Amino acid sequence: MKESDIRPEALLNRYLEFSASDAERCFADVVRQPIPCVGCGGSQANHEFEKNGFAYSSCTACGSLFQSPRPTLAAFEAFYRDSVSSRYWAEVFFPAVAEARRERIFKPRAERLSSLCAQKNVQVDKVIDVGAGYGILLDEWRALHPNASLLAIEPSSVLANECRAKGLDVIEDIAENVTGYQSYADLVVCFEVLEHVYDPLAFVRTLVNLARPGGYVFISTLGVDGFDIQLLWEKSNSIFPPHHINFLSVAGFKLLFERAGLEEIDVTTPGVLDVNIVQNAVKKDPKILHNQRFVRTLLASDATAAAFQRFLSDNLLSSHTWVLGRKPL
Numbered sequence: 070m071k072e073s074d075i076r077p078e079a080l081l082n083r084y085l086e087f088s089a090s091d092a093e094r095c096f097a098d099v100v101r102q103p104i105p106c107v108g109c110g111g112s113q114a115n116h117e118f119e120k121n122g123f124a125y126s127s128c129t130a131c132g133s134l135f136q137s138p139r140p141t142l143a144a145f146e147a148f149y150r151d152s153v154s155s156r157y158w159a160e161v162f163f164p165a166v167a168e169a170r171r172e173r174i175f176k177p178r179a180e181r182l183s184s185l186c187a188q189k190n191v192q193v194d195k196v197i198d199v200g201a202g203y204g205i206l207l208d209e210w211r212a213l214h215p216n217a218s219l220l221a222i223e224p225s226s227v228l229a230n231e232c233r234a235k236g237l238d239v240i241e242d243i244a245e246n247v248t249g250y251q252s253y254a255d256l257v258v259c260f261e262v263l264e265h266v267y268d269p270l271a272f273v274r275t276l277v278n279l280a281r282p283g284g285y286v287f288i289s290t291l292g293v294d295g296f297d298i299q300l301l302w303e304k305s306n307s308i309f310p311p312h313h314i315n316f317l318s319v320a321g322f323k324l325l326f327e328r329a330g331l332e333e334i335d336v337t338t339p340g341v342l343d344v345n346i347v348q349n350a351v352k353k354d355p356k357i358l359h360n361q362r363f364v365r366t367l368l369a370s371d372a373t374a375a376a377f378q379r380f381l382s383d384n385l386l387s388s389h390t391w392v393l394g395r396k397p398l
């Protein structure tokens with residue numbers, strides 16, 4: 070898989086431009102407060118850089134990178150309700166790549182998650198997908214497990230309708246407002262949402278609430294320890310406010326899940342795009358690897374680039390991160 074398969078360059082650039090202008094337009098006069106580390110809760114952090122008027126800090130204890138001082142929750146809610154970039158994502162970007170993503174992302178994702186559950190010996194009859202989007206993951210899960218009870222939680226009405234069109238049960242709201250499903254699911258999943266959320270600890274606790282005792286909570290998101298983010302840092306297209314504001318370290322993910330009351334926490338980084346993301350960034354700006362002769366050599370041959378990507382994935386060094394934890398009995 071290549072980055073351009075799931076993020077065509079022209080669409081991505083347009084989306085990033087809209088995000089940059091939203092960052093100024095929607096947050097210009099908003100009050101901002103320093104926040105504790107979103108991973109470990111620690112209060113010591115170093116300022117790293119500023120992007121589109123949003124500052125990012127890294128935690129001195131666990132290494133997580135997060136946006137701070139942070140605007141108010143109300144400002145983020147208004148931004149997600151009505152911003153050019155959010156609408157562009159839901160109405161233009163995602164529909165253009167939805168089917169490509171089904172084959173390249175959602176199908177392998179459902180298979181990998183299913184085998185992870187099998188390894189843990191967990192019987193999965195009830196699944197909740199928080200931030201279900203187009204409902205593709207649940208659709209693929211149903212293909213593997215036709216008898217499973219599936220519930221999509223999706224606040225956007227456009228996307229909730231897409232889920233209904235696939236025959237899925239949908240609650241059209243944010244997870245924090247859902248009632249009647251406490252301690253319900255064998256598996257609660259949440260893909261590519263944590264990097265956006267205002268308060269990751271409160272959010273993971275909400276996911277834990279939806280899981281039954283002995284059930285599992287799963288998230289996938291972007292991690293700061295990944296190769297492309299470490300190398301590109303403030304130039305990384307993945308770090309774009311106001312959308313992407315949390316990048317936990319592997320240590321930070323474990324501490325976050327522990328603080329939310331989960332146990333038997335597993336972190337893996339099955340990402341496959343780090344190397345290609347860096348190659349694409351270097352094509353645009355060769356200076357990025359100016360003094361990095363060894364990395365240039367590594368990425369120059371298809372064989373070593375592919376082997377290096379496998380090494381990253383196997384050693385918790387890809388930025389695409391999976392975190393799984395069990396709710397105690």
Ligand SMILES: [Zn+2]
Binds near residue numbers: 107108129130132
């Ligand atoms: Zn920390």
